[in-house]
Amino acid sequence: MLDPKFVRENYDYIEKMLKLRKMEGACDINELKTLDDKRRDLSSEMNSLREERNSVSKSIGIRKQKGEACDDLMEHVQTINDKIEAITDSLNKYDTAYNDIMLSIPNRLHESVPEGTDESFNKVVREWGEKPTFDFEPKPHYDLGTDLKILDFERGVKLAGARFYVYRGLAARLERALISLMLDTHTNEHGYTEVFAPFLVNDESMIGTGQYPKFKDEYYRLDRDNLSLIPTAEVTLTNLYRDEILTKEDLPLYVAGQSSCFRREAGSAGRDTRGLIRVHQFQKVEMVKFVDPESSFDELEKLVANAEAILQKLGLHYRVLLLCSGDTSASSCKTYDLEVWMPGLNRYVEISSCSNFLDYQARRAMIRCKSKDGGKPEYLHTLNGSGVAAGRALAAVMENYQHEDGSIGVPEALKKYLER
């Protein structure tokens, strides 16, 4: 959510930003203005009515103590209460409508974000390594894995349905090794604290990071228990400090954790139906930062570098994209995607997404910081990035390290995790 004051003073900017994101229709700014005025009028009226009621009630107390009659005052309060009741409903209505629009307004965009309507306008900011060359036709990971009997899609379907899979032997061990490499790197070399958190969360958490209420169809929810399966550890790691005021001097705080991630993939029927690229459950290491607002854009660059370090250790060619305005997610101010080269699929595949949310999530989740020396609490800035998606990393390793005979090699960095 944006700062209501900022919105009130910058309607023009909001309109412009919506256009850049090609979301003009998403929220009615004129309506917002009207609602804001009405609710402010009503709430100040409410405020003075309550003031009056409180003071009259107080005098009733005083009179009663003295044993004096106070029917006239009680009658007076009754008329005030009638007035309050009369405006409560419409105030609530305006408040709700106002909040609905406020919640649907996407984050501000950073000035460096390129303008564009879709992914073709994303800007390649750098590449690392080169596409490997093969003197045979490289196979996609699902063929390699099926032939080696280490990826079992048929049994995944038997157990749970389409877009589920089973790892067996080397695939299972490789993914575990990948996760270990990632967590070790982030904790030992990048200053993150490892965190292991629940995979099921309550609605407050899903709201805090913005999954609910807007995108409910995309996630699994256990209605009987009012819990949802997390689509990413961003939810738990960011909500760690929901409703808390952190000490400003302790910032920045870096946390990293692995989790399984559960996604319904509701809108993507027919896309990436084969293999590990688009599945209902995958594992991922996530990095989350809580930082001083001053430094969040520097922290974003470091965050991307942390994700890149994993791909570099694995010797995987990738490119870094700065997402254009139309492709940047609603809650993000600026996003970099890492795309890894998959020779078997003959294309780049997104393996990490690193975003600066400014105070957008912090405001929703009420995560603030305050200096030791006192002063006002302020919303801090949150960032997150995949570091990186383990299932896709496994697929990338398989495709990039494949041999002509269908076997696959192991990147140097993973060998110590695979020793028996």
Place this chain on the structure above:
RNA sequence: GGAGAGGUGUCCGAGCGGUCGAAGGAGCACGCCUGGAACGCGUGUAUAGUGAAAGCUAUCGAGGGUUCGAAUCCCUCCCUCUCCGCCA
């Protein structure tokens, strides 16, 4: 799952229908005292909204109700603790 106890400010803890945003203490900050410190003394010490400010409003786990008035009474839910049951 059953029985009981409880959730109050940074923390401990009082309040159980009226002038309570909330006694008292601890902690912290500032000042005095001191060569310096401890002790002692004094002052201050939640968040949000609104307002130029004084102030006003809301918040005592969450939501609803009773009442002229609720931290205090009633209902629902959540959480914590103790005992029992179950269990990787």
